Amino acid sequence: MITMKDIIREGHPTLRKVAEEVTFPLDDASKQTAQDMLEFVKNSQDPELAEKYDLRPGVGIAAPQIDISKRFIAVYLSEEENDGQEFSRIMFNPKIISHSAGKTALPTGEGCLSVDRKVAGIVPRAARVKIQYFDQDGQKHEERLRNYPAIVVQHEIDHLNGVLFFDRIDPDNPLALPDDVELLG
Ligand SMILES: O=C(O)C[C@@H](Cc1ccccc1)[C@H](O)SCc1ccccc1
Numbered sequence: 154m155i156t157m158k159d160i161i162r163e164g165h166p167t168l169r170k171v172a173e174e175v176t177f178p179l180d181d182a183s184k185q186t187a188q189d190m191l192e193f194v195k196n197s198q199d200p201e202l203a204e205k206y207d208l209r210p211g212v213g214i215a216a217p218q219i220d221i222s223k224r225f226i227a228v229y230l231s232e233e234e235n236d237g238q239e240f241s242r243i244m245f246n247p248k249i250i251s252h253s254a255g256k257t258a259l260p261t262g263e264g265c266l267s268v269d270r271k272v273a274g275i276v277p278r279a280a281r282v283k284i285q286y287f288d289q290d291g292q293k294h295e296e297r298l299r300n301y302p303a304i305v306v307q308h309e310i311d312h313l314n315g316v317l318f319f320d321r322i323d324p325d326n327p328l329a330l331p332d333d334v335e336l337l338g
């Protein structure tokens with residue numbers, strides 16, 4: 154199982170690389186790793202398991218965060234976290250194929266399992282995105298996301314491009330709310 158010791162931290166070069174696309178048919182190792190990543194995110198939200206294995210709560214993880222510079226992510230939002238509908242995805246070669254002009258941000262800013270410090274500031278992201286990704290069988294999916302799932306998936310896709318959340322904070326005015334950004338309510 155994946156634990157915090159497997160997660161690389163700010164300063165590790167892999168976090169700043171553009172990850173390689175995966176090719177299909179997927180090798181078994183990538184399939185297993187992706188499933189382990191989803192299990193990690195779910196475990197991290199279980200108070201008992203998080204305590205037992207010293208896991209930091211997370212809602213998503215990208216392969217580069219466990220030093221695998223390949224383009225796949227896992228996201229898990231429970232019903233409680235996502236307006237009564239569970240959002241659980243493993244995405245291979247995810248990409249944003251279109252997005253709204255309008256932006257959104259979490260009022261509390263963002264954190265990252267690979268960043269062991271608090272970085273305050275508004276992280277503007279597209280309010281709505283249309284993404285394309287492949288599942289482990291190589292089936293293509295297209296999905297429109299908004300609200301929290303949209304924010305989390307954009308945070309994870311950023312990891313595939315070597316981008317960390319604080320790269321998106323305005324250094325001159327980190328807490329300012331840009332005119333075109335609506336806070337997620
Ligand atoms: O480091 C990661 O990629 C996991 C982040 C994902 C994230 C997405 C959107 C906004 C903030 C972070 C972790 O989930 S950070 C910890 C966390 C846990 C619960 C809710 C928000 C953040």
Ligand code: NI
Nearest residue numbers: 264265266267
């Ligand atoms: Ni992160």
